Amino acid sequence: MSVRLSIICNVRSIISQTRVGKAISLQFAYCQRMMATAVRQPEWQQPKEPSDSKLPPIKIYNSLTRSKNPFYPINPEQITWYACGPTVYDDAHLGHARNYVSTDIIRRVLRDYFKFKVRYIQNVTDVDDKIILRARQKHLINELNHGRLGAFSEDLTSTRTSALRAYLRKNLPKIQEDTAPLAIVEGTLAKDYSTVLEGQPLVPGTVAGDKEAKIKMHIRTALAASRAMHAIEVKAEPSPGDLVSLEDVLMPYLDDKLKNTIDSKDHSIFTNLTRFYEKRYTADMRALNVLDPDEITRVTEYDKEIVAFVERIEQNQFAYTIKEDSSNKSVYFDIKAFEAANNSYARLEPWNRNDTDLLADGEGALSKDATGKRSAADFALWKASKAGEPSWPSPWGEGRPGWHIECSAMASDKLxxxxxIHSGGIDLAFPHHDNELAQSEAYWNNDHDHQYQWVNYFLHMGHLSIAGSKMSKSLKNFTTIKEALDRGTWTPRGLRIVFLLGGWREGIEITDAMVREGSAWEERVNNFFIKAKDISEDTRKDTEGDQDLLESFEKAKDDTFAALCNSFDTPTVMRRISELISDYNIAYNSADKPPPSPSTTLSITRWMTSVVNTFGLNGTATPEDPKIGWSGIDVPEDAKPLLTSLSRKRDSLRRKARSKGITKQDLTPVPYPERTMTEAQLKSEAPFKGILESFNKTLQGLNDSQTLAKDVLQLTDRLRDTDLWDKDVYLEDRDNDAPALIRPVTKELRAAREEKERRAREKEEAKLKKEQAKKEEAPKPDKGEQDHMTMFRTEEYSAWDADGIPTKDKDGEELTKSRRKKLGKDWEKQKKAHEVFLAKGK
Incomplete structure (x- = not known):
């Protein structure tokens, strides 16, 4: 017992496993209670290692034990895995990407590196409180916008004002209820909630977290909604974002007033929403190169199985019913009865079992404390449906599944x-997964004599955070996956690299440093693949000078195996790959010995390719894919023959021009590589064909003169620096007349050129500034120095009088009187200035 308690109460474990400071104090309190009362804790039953198989020595961090346990699958032939999938009522965001990409990485490592077969089941939650609320609200706002809500539609101004005041009353109660929308914009919110807006916590002495972030979200929504209302009032155009916030204020108000008008049997109101967002979620996951589940289960397709599951728990005397109305009952899990039968509740996060906020969140926004519950912690297995909620028939009347029961029923049915393995985000550990465990153990445990172990290994993915708060829909502090990819903020590879660098259990904070680290790693590997691909295709014979590099290579392979066995420690693997590239570059740039041989280069590149393919960094490629490197290190395949022909001609011209041995006879056109091509291939090659034709035309227009060598070099430089560069192709010239490398333009190359251009601009600006200063320092000429008698004797005129004043223009035409009069005034002015100048000279 003492060893067990010391593990639970270890401070490092406390800090790593809790989400906020409050949870830390709860965990300490739990440890103290455990020590004082010696409450029984179930011992995790280590699965037995099969005697007739040799398994890799994998250890997995298991949330059930809060430690690393040897991984022995029940059946070595196939790992069984259930993952909690999305609740589909909105677009998936980067926080979801964190969960599902990290899960995908572990799945790929088990499948592609350790060669296990994996049966991966994932659910889709398509009915719960959040979905019911969102579907009703979306339906009602659509009805309002189409004028189908009677008085609410007829007097929109009154509806909006009432909705905003209701929103303030519920979410920002410090604001006076009769505050006008415009006054809110003018500073009322900023004044009454200045403490939170300044980043301070609600409770002095604590740390600001999700509660403070939620208040900020409500403030933003209220401000934006009031701006939209004011714009509409003065007949201006509200911004799209402000209109969205106005809907966010209207929807809960309409739902509160009209939810009872929703037909509970019209499931389409709810399924239209969930099917739409499930398709979008699937598209997002595929865009992120996340493998499809082997099977998908949906709550709405499991109503009969869920009813049967609840019935059995009730038969095992671990559940009781509460009458909600005249005909319908809810079914609740009886935690006291469960623990009295020698079981334990809240095995994953026992310190949170009395956290009222988490318990309330687990029961859902539509669930109030039911009258008759035997314990505040008892949770719903089956909910009697109220008006406006979808319902299905059951022995207890019309109702719907509780949130947690869905996964227990579906996972048990499939596995x-x-x-x-059971996996999900760390926020699901309590109450969702703890409740899952309890009800599933209650379902399968018929003899009541022992703790039943339904799941052997629980894996929880860390959060993705922004400014200390987890990224979530409820906080509205998220960027959707689609937005991030469409805007180019992230790429599927770049996002996955960041998760690999951070590990799957640890929380990740989005910072500039994190983004730079991921980009640097990607560029480093990208450049290695480009260089190695060219060397590995070299026909040069191998040398015996690769011993140090080969030793580093073997160490990298050994360290990678050890790291992946150590609870899928991808940060260590990523670090070893980077170190191996450094060792390779040192050998490549060594002045004492030749660069690494083609065979060594090819061996390292193939291994590195297999690792990045295993991690899902190269699209659908598998570790066995014969193509080395990853996508993006090569130029368009369809244009390769043309680019090779063009580059080799350029090499020849450049070599002769630099040696001053070029003649007109060398200016033969680049031949176009004739071959059979599809329409798509021709389209891909077309931009480069245009470059080839333009190059040939310019080449043949050059004259055999003293500047021919200079003209040819300018043409070859333009081909490299402008024509092909603008098409994302770069010709990298090399020493010793080696053929130029034909490679794609990378971020590093672009950055290097931008830096070079920036320095050139700064140099030119400094030069101009210096010249300007020099001019300003030089003595200005005296205007009187010009002799008035000769000031007009220019080609602009053809005849002058005795004083030198023009009488005819350059074509011999007589000047007009007004023109002569003006010139005379200028002459008189200059005469006086010249006389002063002469006087100064005396």
Missing amino acids: GKKFD
């Missing part, structure tokens, strides 16, 4: 009474 049976025991399976290997």
Whole structure:
């Protein structure tokens, strides 16, 4: 017992496993209670290692034990895995990407590196409180916008004002209820909630977290909604974002007033929403190169199985019913009865079992404390449906599944009474997964004599955070996956690299440093693949000078195996890959010995390719894919023959021009590589064909003169620096007349050129500034120095009088009187200035 308690109460474990400071104090309190009362904790049953198989020595961090345990699958032939999938009522965001990409990485490592077969089941939650609320609200706002809500539609100004005041009353109660919308914009919110807006916590002495972030979100929504209302009032155009916030204020108000008008049997109101967002979620996951689940389960397709599951728990005397109305009952899990039968509740996060906020969140926004619950912690297995909620028939009347029961029923149906891995985000550990465990153990445990172990390994993915708060829909502090990819903020590879660098259990904070680290790693590997691909295709014979590099290579492979066995420690693997590239570059740039041989280069590149393919960094490529490197290190395949022909001609011209041995006879056109091509291939090659034709035309227009060598070099430089560069192709010239490398333009190359251009601009600006200063320092000429008698004797005129004043223009035409009069005034002015100048000279 003492060893067990010391593990639970270890401070490092406390800090790593809690989400906020409050949870830390709860965990300490739990440890103290445990020590004082010696409450029984179930011992995790280590699965047995099969005697007839040799498994890799994998250890997995298991949330059930809060430690690393040897991984022995129940059946070595196939790992069984159930993952909690999305709740589909909105677009998936980068926080979801964190969960599902990290899960995908572990799945790929088990499948592609350790060669396990993996049966991966994932659910889609398509009915719960959040979905019911969102679907009703979306339906009602659509009805309002189409004028179908009676008085609410007829007097929109009154509806909006009432909705905003209701929103303030519920979410920002410090604001006076009769505050006008415009006054809110003018500073009322900023004044009454200045403490939170300045980043301070609600409770002095604590740390600002999700509660403070939620208040900021409500402030933003209220401000934006009031701006939209004011714009509409003065007949201006509200911004799209302000209109969205106005809807966010209107929807809960309409739902509160009209939810009872929703037909509970019209499931389409709810499924239209969930099917739409499930398709979008699937598209997002595929865009991120996340493997499809082997099977998908949906709550709405499991109503009968869920009812049967609840019935069995009730038969096992671990559940009781509460009458909600005249005909319908809710079914609740009886935690006291469960623990009295020698079981334990809240095995994953026992310190949170009395956290009222988490318990309330687990029961859902539509669930109030039911009258008759035997314990505040008891949770719903089956909910009697209220007006405006979808319902299905059951022995207890019309109702719907509780949130947690869905996963227990679906996972048990697909994977049976025991399976290997259950995974999800860390925020699901309590109450969702703890409740899952309890009700599933209550379902499968018929003899009541022992703790039943339904899942052997629980894996929880760390959060993705912004400014200390987890990224979530409820906080509205998220960027959707689609937005991030469409804007180019992230690429599927770049995002996955960041998760690999951070590990799957640890939380990740989005910072500039994190983004730079991921970009640097990607560029480093990208440049290695480009260089190695060219060297590996070299026909040069191998040398014996690669011993140090080969030793580093073997160490990298050994360290990678050890790291992946150590609970899928991808940060260590990423670091070893970077170090191996450094060792390779040192050998490549050594002045004492030749660069690494083609065979060594090819071996390292193939291994590195297999690792990045295993991690899902190269699209659909597998570790066995024969193509080395990853996508993006090569020029367009269809244009390769043309680019090769063009580059080799350029090499020849450049070599002769630099040696001053070029003649007109060398200016033969680049031949176009004739071959059979499809329409798509021709389209891909077309931009480069235009460059080739333009190059040939310019080349043949050059004259055999003293400047021919200079003209040819300018043409070859333009081909490299402008024509091909603008098409994302770069010709990298090399020493010793080696053929130029034909490579894609990378971020590093672009950055290097931009830096070079920036320095050139600064140099030119400094030069101009210096010249300007020099001019300003030089003595200005005296205007009187010009002799008035000769000031007009220019080609602009053809005849002058005795004083030198023009009488005819350059074509011999007589000047007009007004023109002569003006010139005379200028002459008189200059005469006086010249006389002063002469006087100064005396």
